[in-house]
Amino acid sequence: MTEIPSPCIGVCQLDPGSGLCAGCMRTGAEIAAWPFAGSDERLAIVGKLRERRRAAGRTSAADSRPRRRRR
Numbered sequence: 878m879t880e881i882p883s884p885c886i887g888v889c890q891l892d893p894g895s896g897l898c899a900g901c902m903r904t905g906a907e908i909a910a911w912p913f914a915g916s917d918e919r920l921a922i923v924g925k926l927r928e929r930r931r932a933a934g935r936t937s938a939a940d941s942r943p944r945r946r947r948r
Contacts, residue, residue: 881919883911884926902929 885908888900896904903911907922914922930936 881916881923884923897929902926902933902935 884901884903885898886900888898890899891897891905892899898904898908901908903922903926907925911919911922
């Protein structure tokens with residue numbers, strides 16, 4: 878399987894209230910863990926991000942499609 882790309886969009890600023898990045902909506906711990914995370918852990922983080930975007934009303938068409946695994 879190919880590497881799962883980072884969800885970073887280059888808007889890197891942690892919100893002091895929520896602790897989430899304003900761009901990708903990851904926590905500081907998720908951002909720090911990403912380079913060392915395996916595919917399963919990355920997919921779990923991406924799943925959490927999808928739920929966070931839905932809860933915040935920041936969805937896209939990609940959020941409605943199932944995530945495909947590349948081989």
